[in-house]
Amino acid sequence: MFRPAREPQSKRHVRSSYFVVGEGVLGDNRADEAAVRPAAASTLEALRKFQFSRLGPQAKPDRQLDRAARAELAQAMTDPAAAQPDSGNPRVPAGFTYLGQFVDHDLTLDATSAQLEDDVTVKQLLQGRSPALDLDSLYGLGPDHRFDQRFYEPDGIHLKTGTTQGIPAAADITGQPLAGFDLPRVGVGSLKSERRRPLIPDPRNDENLVVAQIHCAFLRFHNRLATELADKGVSSAVLFESAREAVVKHYQWMLRTDFLPRIVDETIVEEVFTKGRKVVDPSPHDQDFPTMPIEFSVAAYRLGHSMVRGAYNWNRVFDNGRGTLPLLFRFTGTSGILSPPPDDPDNPEAGAFEHLPTNWIADFRRLFDFREAGRDDLGVTDAQFNVAKRIDTLLVNPLAELPLGSFGGRGSAPDEIERNLAFRNLTRATMLRLASGQQMAKHLMGRGVGVKPLSASDFDNRDGAQLSDALRKKLAVDCPLWFYVLREAEVNGGGRLTGVGGRIVAEVFHRAMEGSRHSIVRDPFWRPFLSPVDERRDKGVFQMTDLLLYAFEGRAELLNPLGS
Numbered sequence: 335m336f337r338p339a340r341e342p343q344s345k346r347h348v349r350s351s352y353f354v355v356g357e358g359v360l361g362d363n364r365a366d367e368a369a370v371r372p373a374a375a376s377t378l379e380a381l382r383k384f385q386f387s388r389l390g391p392q393a394k395p396d397r398q399l400d401r402a403a404r405a406e407l408a409q410a411m412t413d414p415a416a417a418q419p420d421s422g423n424p425r426v427p428a429g430f431t432y433l434g435q436f437v438d439h440d441l442t443l444d445a446t447s448a449q450l451e452d453d454v455t456v457k458q459l460l461q462g463r464s465p466a467l468d469l470d471s472l473y474g475l476g477p478d479h480r481f482d483q484r485f486y487e488p489d490g491i492h493l494k495t496g497t498t499q500g501i502p503a504a505a506d507i508t509g510q511p512l513a514g515f516d517l518p519r520v521g522v523g524s525l526k527s528e529r530r531r532p533l534i535p536d537p538r539n540d541e542n543l544v545v546a547q548i549h550c551a552f553l554r555f556h557n558r559l560a561t562e563l564a565d566k567g568v569s570s571a572v573l574f575e576s577a578r579e580a581v582v583k584h585y586q587w588m589l590r591t592d593f594l595p596r597i598v599d600e601t602i603v604e605e606v607f608t609k610g611r612k613v614v615d616p617s618p619h620d621q622d623f624p625t626m627p628i629e630f631s632v633a634a635y636r637l638g639h640s641m642v643r644g645a646y647n648w649n650r651v652f653d654n655g656r657g658t659l660p661l662l663f664r665f666t667g668t669s670g671i672l673s674p675p676p677d678d679p680d681n682p683e684a685g686a687f688e689h690l691p692t693n694w695i696a697d698f699r700r701l702f703d704f705r706e707a708g709r710d711d712l713g714v715t716d717a718q719f720n721v722a723k724r725i726d727t728l729l730v731n732p733l734a735e736l737p738l739g740s741f742g743g744r745g746s747a748p749d750e751i752e753r754n755l756a757f758r759n760l761t762r763a764t765m766l767r768l769a770s771g772q773q774m775a776k777h778l779m780g781r782g783v784g785v786k787p788l789s790a791s792d793f794d795n796r797d798g799a800q801l802s803d804a805l806r807k808k809l810a811v812d813c814p815l816w817f818y819v820l821r822e823a824e825v826n827g828g829g830r831l832t833g834v835g836g837r838i839v840a841e842v843f844h845r846a847m848e849g850s851r852h853s854i855v856r857d858p859f860w861r862p863f864l865s866p867v868d869e870r871r872d873k874g875v876f877q878m879t880d881l882l883l884y885a886f887e888g889r890a891e892l893l894n895p896l897g898s
Contacts, residue, residue, distance in 0.1 A: 354386045355625055360766055387625035389613055389838070390769035390777040397812045398764050403805060407817065408757035410799040411727055412734035417797075418723060426596045428720035429701030431641040432544035433593060433878060436552075438635060439538050439545075440472075441465045441846055442626060465626040466850035467586055467843070469578075472552050474535035477574060485518075485535060491564070491574050492557045494518040494533060495550065499672075499689040508651065508693040512895060514554065516690040517546055519667065527682035530667035530689075540668040542659075544646075547696040555885040556581050559864070580864070582852040584876055587862050589843065590854065592877040597637060597725065598840055599832040606840040607855075612781045614841035624849035627842060629774060632763050633815035634838040637831055639755055640820055641722040644730035649697040650896045653718065659732040665694045669737050680738045697894040698882055704893075707879040708867055712890060714898075724829035727798035727820045729756055759816050771818020772811070774834045785833045788813070788821060798824050 353359050399407065410416075442465060474482035477490040487494055496516035500509045517540055518533040532540040539549040560577040568576055594603050610616065614627060648657025664670035664679045671677060673685025700720050704712035723730070733755040738748075751757050769777065775787040790810040795801060798821070801809065809817065819835025826832050831839055848855040862876035866883045870876070886892035 354388055354628065354766075357388070385623070385625045386628050386631065389627045389629045390774045392767040393769055393773065393812070395767065397770070398767070399760065399808070399814060401761075403808065404757055404760040404764065405751050405754075406802065406805055407799070407809075407814075408734075408751065408754045408760060410801055410805075411756040411817075412729045412731050412754060413800070414731040416728055416800065418728055418730070426641070426722040427702050428641075428643065428646060428722045429544070429548070429698070429878070430593060430596055431638055431643075431722045432542070432548055432701075434597070434635075434638040434641070435542075435545045436471070436539065436548050437467070437589065437593070438638070439536050440467060440469055441635075441842075442631060465624050465842070465846050467582075467589065467846040468850040468852065469552070469582055469585060471534070471536040471539060472549070472556065473578060482535065485533060491560050491570070491577070493553045495553050495557070496533075497689060498692040498695060499687050500692050504693070507896060508691075510692060511689075512692055512695065515547075515550060515692070515695045515895065517550060517667070519689060521688075525683060526671075526685070526688060527667075530672055532667050537668045540666045541663070542669060543662040543665045543690075543694060544696070544701070546666055546690075547698075551698070551882055551885050552581075552585075555881055558885060558887070579852045582850065583854050583857070583860055584862050584864055584881065586847050586850070586852075586854045587876050588878055588881055590847070591875075594840065594843060597641075597830055598836045599827060599830050602832065602836040602840050606837075606844050611841045611844055612783050613778060613837065614845045618845075618848075622849075624845050627838065628766055628768060629815060630838050630842045632759070632766060632768055634819050634831070634835045635842070636759055636816050637725050637819065637823070637835065637839070639729055639733060639759070640725045640727070640823075642730055642733060643720070643723050644732050646720045647700055647718050649693075649695065649700070649894070650898060651693045659730065660735075660737070663737050665690060693896070695895055697896065698886070699890075699894050702879050702882060704879050704883070707870065707877065707883060709879075709883065709888075712893065725820060725823040725827070725831060726829070727817060727824055760814055763814055763816060768815055771813040771815050771821075771834060774815055774818075774838075778834060778837060783837055785837065786826065788818065788825070788833075792821060792825050796825075 472493070474485055477483050477486040483490070485494060486492065495514045496518040497511050497513045498516045500511045503509070519529065520531045520533050521529055523529050523531075531537065532546070534540070534549065540546045556577060559580055560573060563573055563577055564570075590603075590607065615622070615624065618624075642659065644659050645655040646657040646659075646662070647653050647655060648662075652661075660679075664674075665672055670679045671682065671685035672687040672690060674691075677684040677686075697714075699712050699714045700718055703719070734753065736753045736755055736758075738753075772787065775785050778785050779787075793801065793806050793810045793813070795806070799817075813821070815834075819831060819833075819838075822833040822835050823829060823831050827836070830836070844855060847853050854860050861874045862880075863871060864884050865871035865876050865880040866888050867875075867880070870880060882893065891897075
């Protein structure tokens with residue numbers, strides 16, 4: 335779900351390469367290699383690659399897991415017979431799982447990969463690859479860019495939205511096309527896969543239906559604000575940028591005050607945002623562009639994979655767990671075919687639908703708790719509400735059987751283990767010789783960060799992935815960083831990131847906000863003003879529920895158009 339920078343559409347996630355500052359290009363198609371020799375890059379190639387960096391030391395190849403051990407660990411993490419305990423779960427609404435994925439695609443967006451032959455300046459190339467929390471995945475390079483203007487309405491102010499496709503012969507609302515509830519789609523081309531393609535800067539936001547529906551909500555958020563600013567007489571010359579600045583700052587505020595404290599130990603978040611960073615670019619120059627630490631992208635921020643559930647109470651039509659994870663992949667244009675079974679989702683030309691079927695529109699009341707915003711009228715029963723799985727070392731089993739479209743594998747026949755998301759995560763880290771969790775704990779302590787390293791007994795089989803004695807002993811000495819941060823959350827964090835993982839995530843978010851063109855970190859006196867609830871607005875509160883209430887005009891029939 336949470337992945338690194340987007341590669342060209344035809345090769346996405348098949349060939350994984352990273353331009354690591356000071357090291358060159360790392361990664362190739364040989365996913366089994368314990369060590370990958372860096373390749374030199376031309377200046378132009380370097381500029382056109384997303385800029386990664388390394389916070390800690392490199393792992394020694396002979397201390398990393400080989401393919402058999404990675405497969406064993408991945409299978410333990412996705413064991414369908416493993417108990418999935420919710421004890422200690424801070425009851426994070428399930429929508430935050432996929433908001434996290436939406437954020438990842440903002441942090442790692444390669445905004446210029448699709449137009450490398452276009453006339454793009456060096457500055458734009460760098461900005462397109464800077465991991466700033468500036469919603470590049472929503473705005474691209476803006477309405478004035480001759481390639482990205484296709485994402486905008488002719489006025490150059492509003493973003494395009496899409497219309498769902500009614501279900502044939504349905505007598506209720508599901509039989510009607512509904513505007514604004516699907517992503518905009520290309521709509522032209524000789525192939526269905528071409529016509530289904532989302533018309534947004536980053537196709538990854540159509541890899542599963544939840545993040546696609548969240549993207550639709552952000553389209554509405556921008557468009558409503560742009561309309562209101564125009565109605566207030568804001569000059570057309572500055573209207574778009576005024577709307578974008580307000581959207582980005584409200585988004586950052588929501589991440590800082592609502593999202594991060596739900597997934598990271600709050601004391602770590604407060605320390606980083608009040609006292610500053612110690613590990614991630616602690617003292618950058620004013621003109622320095624942020625880079626993306628691979629320890630974050632390849633390990634710590636893959637926490638969201640653990641939060642995914644195998645099934646959801648999706649809406650009135652697909653209730654009682656009928657919104658299964660495989661179906662949420664299927665009803666997209668990138669991972670799926672927007673069409674129901676029995677059509678094969680691995681065949682991009684299968685299926686009859688080219689837009690989201692109306693009966694798959696999200697009921698946002700089931701994904702976010704509007705009672706937190708004082709809107710009890712928008713609450714649902716506990717049986718209908720979806721809660722994220724706690725952060726731990728277990729992934730639900732559907733993530734062991736990823737659809738080919740979710741990692742750019744259509745037309746290939748990968749080994750079964752290569753469909754396993756845990757195996758893919760562990761292999762990518764091995765390719766990059768990513769530091770182990772123990773190495774990173776030592777590195778952070780050397781930078782003055784107080785973390786409590788995991789002890790050997792913390793790898794004993796209790797809750798979480800059940801390990802063989804041999805694997806457990808190996809991990810107690812050299813644990814892949816991704817598994818390590820999940821184990822920290824499991825044994826010390828009460829279902830939130832803490833220690834090494836919490837510190838890396840909090841610092842990267844702080845740097846990503848600082849490095850954005852519009853920044854609440856660099857503008858510490860800014861306060862949100864778009865909360866639809868007066869009391870919350872007066873107190874400077876703006877959470878994800880406030881964003882959705884504003885975007886959907888506080889109306890139940892928009893937050894849940896299919897009804898109860």
